[in-house]
Amino acid sequence: MSHAVPSVTTRPRPSADDAPTTDAPLIEIRGVSAGYENKRQKTRLIALRDVNLDVRGGEFLAIVGPSGCGKTTLINMIAGFMKPLEGTIRVHGEPVQGPGADRAMVFQDYAVLPWRTVYKNVMFALENRHPRPSKAVSAERITHALELVGLTGFEKSYPYELSGGMRQRVGIARALVSEPEILLMDEPFGAVDAMTREAMQAEFEKIIAQTGQTVFFITHSIDEALTLADRVVIVSNRPGRVKEILDVDLPKPRFDEGVRRSERFGELREHIWNQLQAEALGAKIGEDR
Structure with missing residues (x-):
């Protein structure tokens, strides 16, 4: 494979002083550094440093980067599960203070409740809503969510009766049923086999085309990022920083x-691969010093 970088549509890494030139973004990440503090030893492990990123409403944004670069830390902060050490994260201009009904998370593992049927697993997301929808509205939403992910007919099944891919569909349906504005997805197809993963990607592309939701999507697969995303964010390692943002100028459906x-798909794929390889090489050189 050639290592020449092809011509790609990119944006330079934004600075904390950058102001949006169009309508305000749905998600604003400004000067965010994150990690873990050991107060007893007075030390910090920094996972992310000075991250600046905007996500537009209705956009599908994919994040790629080496293991340990802070991708999951970033998505957990947007979800409200943890707070940055420095900087701010805002949704609709308001600081993220904790989890909210406007955001739903889909994890890599199936995270389904084994003692509940498929229907009741999806219902769980509505049981924790305030105000809780009426029984009729809940039933309609659950039926629609299961239809979207291809689980009609499995409402009474238990997780142990389902394949891994089907259990992950339950998790996606549970995220969709509450009709969140933002879907946060951390390697949602990473635990299934290659054929199931590709089938779920194709179905998910259709689902998002219907719902128009904003998606913040973490993946290790370059092909998956290019197939699904409007933009791809490459995150560097040690600590994680936004290295490059690419517009995926390919027609949909992909x-x-x-x-x-x-040829264009191949050019973009090679460019991202080269960037990630450069990161891996830089990390190896750092270890050898």
Whole structure:
């Protein structure tokens, strides 16, 4: 494979002083550093440093980067599960103070409740809503969510009766049923086999085309990022920083073989691969010193 960087549409890493030139973004990340403090030893492990990123409403943003670069830390902060050490994260201009009904998380593992049926697993998301929808509205939403992920007919099944891919569909349906504005997805297809993963990607592309939700999506797969995302953010390592943002200027739907086999798809894929390889090489040199 050639290591020449092709011509790509990129944006430079934004600074904390950058102001949006159009309508305000849905998610604003400004000067965020994050990690873990050991107060007893007065030390910090920094996972992310000075991250600045905007996510537009209705956008599908994919994050790629080496293991340990802070991708999951970033998505957990947007979800409100943890707070940055420095900087701010805002949704609709308001600081994120904790989890909210406007955001729903889909994890890599299935995270389903084994003692509940498929229907009641999805219902769980509505049971924790305030105010809780009426029984009729809840039933309609659950039925629609299961239909979207292809689980109609499995409402009474238990997780142990389902394949791994089907259990992950339950998790996605549970995220969709509360109709959140933002879907936060941390390697949601990473635990399934390659064929199931590709099938779920194709279905998910159709779902988001229908719902129009904003998606913040973490993946280790370059092909997955290019197939699904409007933009791809490459995160560097040690500590994590936004290295580059690429516009994916490919037509949708992208599960058309003509798109995925196109010269442009290959150029973008090679460029991201080269950037990640440069990160891996830099990390190895740092270890050897």
